[in-house]
Amino acid sequence: MKKFLYLSSIFTFLIMMSFTVFDFYSSMTKVDYVDGSKTLKFTTKMNTSHISDAIKINRNTAGFEAEVKKYVNNNFDVFVNGAPKNLTFTGSQVNGETVWVYFETGGVSDISSLKIKNSILLSAFPKQFNIVNIAYKGNQKTMNFQRGKEVNEVSF
Known part of the structure; x- marks a missing residue:
């Protein structure tokens, strides 16, 4: 009986631990090539509270979205065929936790x-x-980024 109680208490503890919340830090960027306009379009999705903590601005502040754009501009660079490309921001939105x-x-x-x-x-x-998914003329590529591996390159 003691063995059963001991095993059931361990099992209960493990079940309780499985419901513990662990923060997962990630961003996802989708890159689409638009052949007609010869444009690469980027859509980046981030956790609202994580970016708010990183830029040290409350998400309810009027300038929050402008600061997020500035932050992304300083932390995301693109090189096509070895040449750096300028990024133009076309919009942003805060939707709850995203x-x-x-x-x-x-x-x-x-x-x-x-x-x-x-x-x-x-x-x-x-x-x-950070994950970047690229769609270019029917080809799909995925890049992964983490601390120590901030730069990645794919060939088509």
């Missing part, structure tokens, strides 16, 4: 290589993991 940031770069006629530096939230959260 912040969406939209930006693009034009004048992209053909991509043989795409290099991205993505250090979003990496300095604020050591376990941050």
Whole structure:
């Protein structure tokens, strides 16, 4: 009986631990190539409270979205075929626990290589993991970024 009580208490403890909340730090960026306009369109999704902590601004502050755009601009760089590209921000929105940031770069006629530096939230959260999914002329590629690996490159 003691053995049964001991095992059931361990089992109960393990079940209780499985319901413990662990913070998961990540961002996801989707990159779509628009052939007609020769544009790469980026959509980045982040956790609202994580970005708020990183930029040290309350999410309810009027300038929050402008600061998020500035932060992304300082922590996300794109190089097409080795040449740096300027990013133009086209919008952003806060939707509950998610912040969406939209930006693009034009004048992209053909991509043989795409290099991205993505250090979003990496300095604020050591376990941050950033994912970039790229869709280019029927090809799908995925890049992963984490502290110590802020730059990644794919070929098409």
